[in-house]
Amino acid sequence: MKAVTVTHTAEDGTLIDGTSKGDGTNVILKAHGWRWFPSLSTWGIRNSRDRAPKRHIITATADALRAAGFDVDIDIDPTARPTALVEADRAARQAARVDALAAKAERRSTQADQAWNAEERAVDALPPGGEPIKIGHHSEGRHRRAIDKAHNATRKAIDATDAAKNAQQRADAAAVTTRARYSPETVANRISTLEAEQRAEQRRLDGHERTLFIHHGFGTPRRPPPLQAHSASRSSPAWQSAPTRSPTGSRSAPSRSQTAPPPITDPTPSP
Incomplete structure (x- = not known):
């Protein structure tokens, strides 16, 4: 076992x-x-x-x-x-990470340069002037292999360039992260956040309960005004009434006299 x-x-x-x-x-x-x-x-x-x-x-x-x-x-x-030891160890590891990524980016860049040099040699080995493949000729196989070799070299060079860019971006990001973590502004904001969390925890331990709508100066709760229900009289004119029910229980629409607006009279007195 x-x-x-x-x-x-x-x-x-x-x-x-x-x-x-x-x-x-x-x-x-x-x-x-x-x-x-x-x-x-x-x-x-x-x-x-x-x-x-x-x-x-x-x-x-x-x-x-x-x-x-x-x-x-x-x-x-x-x-x-101890916190001091933890932060010192973290800073040392982050610095080692930045150095390792920077070295990796340098290696990737060198590999990309070598790949482009190989691609240039492969392209130069092709027949000059863009000569087409001679089907059935004894040079057909050699010509096709040269094209495949140039194509593969170009693909490797492009991939090597992308890998170099990615490594450089990671190295730059690691360096920025290290500087940002220990910048005075970031440290001050972190301290302010921790102090606010500590005050909130102390208020909770003291039994403090947050109350909304406090009227300043009196210390008594100020309640919001009650919501008033929307009635038919608020949403429709006073002269319009709701449908009525007949003695048999069926609903009937309001009559024309009920739904018609009141007549408009001329306020000017007649002579």
Whole structure:
């Protein structure tokens, strides 16, 4: 029975040791949200450094591994690190990431230049003047291979250029993220947000209840005016009445005398 160990520390996060390629652990770990970290050559849980251990994921993973025939040992250290140490470690990792991405962008750029040089040589090897393929001639095969080679070289050069642009964009984004995180304005906004959340939590602990419509100066609730129901008299003229019911219970439309507006009289007195 193969033994694996799940560990958690504030510095390293949640990792698993003892797995190997082809042992079937990758399927179980992927199903439970684990990720392979190439820089560490091991499986782990994302964003688990300096966080509380995600015990529900750890327990579910351990149960699945035991059901698959593995011997699982769990070692969790929930001790938190000082904030200054956490920020210093984060800044160091971010700086290393920026350097690694910048180096990758440089390599991709060099590969793109080499790919375009190869593309130029492949195009120059084609027959001059755009000579068509001579069907049935002994040069037909060589001509077709030269065209395919030039086409493939152009495709590789374009892909290499796109990869170089992508790597450079990632390097620039990482550098901007590092500068923005520790800029004075960002830090001040973060402090203001935390202070506001702390005040709100303290008010909740003190039993404060927010009341709307408070009349300033008196401290008594000021209720909004009650909503008035829309009646037929507000939505229609006073001279128009609703349909009436006959003694037999059937609804009848209002008569012409009921629906007709009142006559308009001339206010000027007659001579």
